[in-house]
Amino acid sequence: MVTGTLRTVFDRLREDVCTALERDPAARSVLEVLTYPGLHAVWLHRIEHRLWNGGHRLLARILSQVTRFLTGVEIHPAADIGRRVFIDHGMGTVIGETAEVGDDVHMYHGVTLGGDGQAGTKRHPTVGDGARLGASSTLVGPITVGEGATSSVGRITDMVWDLQSGTHGIQQLADRLATVFVPLVLALAATVGVVTLVLGAGPAETMLLALTVLIVSCPCALGLATPLAIASSVRAALERGVVVFDETIFERLRDLDAVVFDKTGTLTTGEMRVKHAEGPDELFERGALLETRTSHPIAAAVADAYAPSDSSGEDS
Numbered sequence: 001m002v003t004g005t006l007r008t009v010f011d012r013l014r015e016d017v018c019t020a021l022e023r024d025p026a027a028r029s030v031l032e033v034l035t036y037p038g039l040h041a042v043w044l045h046r047i048e049h050r051l052w053n054g055g056h057r058l059l060a061r062i063l064s065q066v067t068r069f070l071t072g073v074e075i076h077p078a079a080d081i082g083r084r085v086f087i088d089h090g091m092g093t094v095i096g097e098t099a100e101v102g103d104d105v106h107m108y109h110g111v112t113l114g115g116d117g118q119a120g121t122k123r124h125p126t127v128g129d130g131a132r133l134g135a136s137s138t139l140v141g142p143i144t145v146g147e148g149a150t151s152s153v154g155r156i157t158d159m160v161w162d163l164q165s166g167t168h169g170i171q172q173l174a175d176r177l178a179t180v181f182v183p184l185v186l187a188l189a190a191t192v193g194v195v196t197l198v199l200g201a202g203p204a205e206t207m208l209l210a211l212t213v214l215i216v217s218c219p220c221a222l223g224l225a226t227p228l229a230i231a232s233s234v235r236a237a238l239e240r241g242v243v244v245f246d247e248t249i250f251e252r253l254r255d256l257d258a259v260v261f262d263k264t265g266t267l268t269t270g271e272m273r274v275k276h277a278e279g280p281d282e283l284f285e286r287g288a289l290l291e292t293r294t295s296h297p298i299a300a301a302v303a304d305a306y307a308p309s310d311s312s313g314e315d316s
Contacts, residue, residue: 038087041073052077102129116141189214274305
């Protein structure tokens with residue numbers, strides 16, 4: 001029985017490590033994954049959860065606070081966490097007492113599954129199997145996130161990641177040039193080293209000259225400049241409310257003759273104003289008094305145009 005339990009524990013640990021390797025593109029090895037605080041938080045929570053269910057609730061709470069201190073992830077010992085849950089980065093993640101997280105859930109740092117309700121009731125979210133919660137997603141109350149659902153922030157994160165990890169157009173050209181340029185630079189540096197030795201220079205001087213050629217001719221700029229420029233453009237567009245789906249748009253802009261916007265309000269400032277109105281000024285002023293009690297954009301425009309203090313009653 002003990003052997004079977006240990007085998008189950010090791011199977012779960014291996015399962016979690018494989019999940020992290022699969023979902024984190026930056027993971028290079030098992031040893032690297034074993035340093036992830038999100039992984040530590042999930043493993044320690046399983047111990048805390050067993051202690052909580054076993055009646056050792058104070059000990060479970062103390063251990064959960066230690067886990068928060070060590071990993072930056074706070075999970076209440078009573079929370080129900082499924083299998084293969086991966087907390088990416090982890091810092092700032094908070095999961096409340098009655099929260100339920102299904103299998104294969106992927107969440108990023110800053111996720112909050114908060115409570116709203118009375119003690120003794122279900123007051124935290126339920127996250128379905130395979131859901132993906134983007135960075136800083138905040139869910140409060142006994143709401144349900146469906147299976148395989150992705151938060152809006154998560155969708156944008158995925159799109160930007162796919163965009164920046166892809167290679168298209170000019171990026172492919174830069175990669176091809178770098179592939180040819182790298183061996184040429186290495187050969188040139190080696191040639192300089194050999195010639196310097198033949199001419200009677202010492203090992204130190206030879207190494208210095210070879211490294212100088214290598215550094216000056218470094219092809220890193222070819223491989224890095226293009227993706228960095230594209231990534232900066234994507235981020236700049238995103239900060240201005242524009243989501244770029246295809247990085248090749250930057251290359252094709254020079255060929256565009258017209259741009260068509262298919263969504264109403266895309267080019268507006270978001271601020272309405274009264275352009276023209278017909279009727280007695282007194283009527284508009286009284287209407288403006290009523291509209292000051294609401295934050296609706298049209299109401300705000302009427303209130304700004306016909307506030308009682310505006311004795312002229314002119315259209316704005």
